[in-house]
Amino acid sequence: MSAQFVVFHGSVVHTPTRGSLCVLPSAIVGVDGAGRIAFVSELKDQDVHHAVKTAMAQSGIGEDTQFQLKSLTRGQFLLPGLIDTHVHAPQYRFVGGATDKPLMEWLNHYTFPSEARMKNLSFADEVYRKLVKRLLKNGTTTALYFATIDLEPTKLLVDICAEYGQRACVGKVCADINSPSFYIESTSASISATESFIAYVHAKHPPHSPSFPGGSHPLIHPVVTPRFIPTCSPALLAGLGALAARHNVRVQSHISESLDQVAFTRSMYPLDSPQHFGSDARIFDSHGLLNKAVMAHGVHLTSADLQLMAERGAAVACCPLSNVFFAHGNLDVKRCWRENVDVGLGTDVAGGPLTTLVQAMRWAVGNARQIESTKTAAPAADSPSPVISWKDALYLATLGGAKALSLDEHVGTFEWGKEFDALLIDVNPSWDTSWDVFEEERGAGTGAGIETGADSAESDIERIEMWVEKFINLGDDRNIADVYVKGKRVAGCA
Numbered sequence: 001m002s003a004q005f006v007v008f009h010g011s012v013v014h015t016p017t018r019g020s021l022c023v024l025p026s027a028i029v030g031v032d033g034a035g036r037i038a039f040v041s042e043l044k045d046q047d048v049h050h051a052v053k054t055a056m057a058q059s060g061i062g063e064d065t066q067f068q069l070k071s072l073t074r075g076q077f078l079l080p081g082l083i084d085t086h087v088h089a090p091q092y093r094f095v096g097g098a099t100d101k102p103l104m105e106w107l108n109h110y111t112f113p114s115e116a117r118m119k120n121l122s123f124a125d126e127v128y129r130k131l132v133k134r135l136l137k138n139g140t141t142t143a144l145y146f147a148t149i150d151l152e153p154t155k156l157l158v159d160i161c162a163e164y165g166q167r168a169c170v171g172k173v174c175a176d177i178n179s180p181s182f183y184i185e186s187t188s189a190s191i192s193a194t195e196s197f198i199a200y201v202h203a204k205h206p207p208h209s210p211s212f213p214g215g216s217h218p219l220i221h222p223v224v225t226p227r228f229i230p231t232c233s234p235a236l237l238a239g240l241g242a243l244a245a246r247h248n249v250r251v252q253s254h255i256s257e258s259l260d261q262v263a264f265t266r267s268m269y270p271l272d273s274p275q276h277f278g279s280d281a282r283i284f285d286s287h288g289l290l291n292k293a294v295m296a297h298g299v300h301l302t303s304a305d306l307q308l309m310a311e312r313g314a315a316v317a318c319c320p321l322s323n324v325f326f327a328h329g330n331l332d333v334k335r336c337w338r339e340n341v342d343v344g345l346g347t348d349v350a351g352g353p354l355t356t357l358v359q360a361m362r363w364a365v366g367n368a369r370q371i372e373s374t375k376t377a378a379p380a381a382d383s384p385s386p387v388i389s390w391k392d393a394l395y396l397a398t399l400g401g402a403k404a405l406s407l408d409e410h411v412g413t414f415e416w417g418k419e420f421d422a423l424l425i426d427v428n429p430s431w432d433t434s435w436d437v438f439e440e441e442r443g444a445g446t447g448a449g450i451e452t453g454a455d456s457a458e459s460d461i462e463r464i465e466m467w468v469e470k471f472i473n474l475g476d477d478r479n480i481a482d483v484y485v486k487g488k489r490v491a492g493c494a
């Protein structure tokens with residue numbers, strides 16, 4: 001799509017609140033040359049061109065503005081782009097394998113050697129290009145990345161995301177203790193390299209671009225990234241907390257992930273030591289690292305931890321399949337929500353052997369069912385259910401992730417002023433006839449079951465809801481026809 005005004009006409013779906021789906025069976029979405037949404041209007045029986053002209057006039061867009069009309073066909077709909085809140089870019093090399101060890105052993109055996117290899121820039125270039133292209137193809141328009149402890153390959157990841165047009169938050173990993181000799185840095189080197197990295201990203205993607213109207217929101221953001229408490233000395237944590245505050249940048253790390261990790265942290269901060277803070281959350285907070293942070297996993301967070309995170313505006317990245325392999329439990333998403341903690345969804349490449357949030361959505365729903373089904377005692381009648389729906393899962397993968405990353409003013413739903421990060425989903429591929437069953441039941445396509453008036457509008461919404469549910473439960477990249485970031489087509493199978 002060139003830098004011109006484009007109007008999409010067709011079905012539009014998003015989740016402006018948890019658990020609810022907003023379906024516009026026939027809508028027009030105007031996207032300006034800078035990739036921002038200029039209007040979203042629902043059509044009743046109006047002529048499309050007339051409706052576009054009306055929407056343009058109401059939006060203060062000149063009557064003579066030329067536009068390209070992109071009409072969606074039956075079985076196609078727009079979804080907000082998916083937001084992956086936890087990806088280890090260098091681990092893409094072994095994603096899908098290395099599923100045989102507990103977390104602390106897995107790190108030493110697979111992860112540290114693989115991450116260290118990224119020092120070789122040509123190798124890193126190959127791995128990162130494949131990863132970014134793969135994630136975009138799978139509909140991930142925004143990713144929160146851990147890179148490695150090395151500055152140059154981390155800068156390379158930023159440049160590759162920008163080249164392919166993926167929105168990204170990227171962190172140089174920090175680790176000054178409890179790491180192998182070939183993959184460790186000094187405290188001062190870790191802090192100074194992190195500051196250099198922030199300067200590099202801010203120089204290329206200035207953080208203070210004027211928002212709508214005028215300029216656009218930066219595509220890439222730097223993130224202060226202590227790997228996790230076991231590999232970071234108190235001095236490093238304190239230095240990184242100061243950096244995050246000074247440069248007003250996000251923080252990401254891992255928190256209360258698994259029983260072996262929690263035990264390791266306890267051994268570092270024993271109960272009777274003056275450094276004892278009580279939990280991962282308290283340790284991060286004591287070093288200024290919880291403010292607006294995105295913390296991965298959080299399976300073993302206490303209620304007090306969650307309350308502290310809510311006070312600091314910190315979010316959890318739910319990594320449902322990774323939790324199955326490493327965390328000794330599942331994250332109760334609804335418990336986080338009850339404590340007012342935002343939750344995004346993560347693949348956790350490569351802790352989670354998957355590269356698509358479409359599968360992660362399924363696992364999130366399944367994990368919640370597992371929590372429900374493995375309760376040892378009959379729950380009290382007023383006990384809150386942990387079960388989440390596919391609509392909740394879609395919220396996690398879109399607006400939930402945007403909120404976790406403090407990007408919800410810019411992406412996550414289709415609203416005026418936001419940037420057009422979107423997927424054009426097509427549920428009419430010839431390879432899977434199961435999509436058609438619901439249509440046949442209703443008699444659609446033959447005209448026999450087509451209703452009129454209010455009933456017709458209701459059945460349109462029901463049908464589209466079924467398409468979305470089927471996409472989440474059965475779909476893959478073959479159903480993702482187009483992927484847009486900031487209004488620009490960056491991937492897709494069409």
Ligand SMILES: [Zn+2]
Nearest residue numbers: 254296348351
């Ligand atoms: Zn991780």
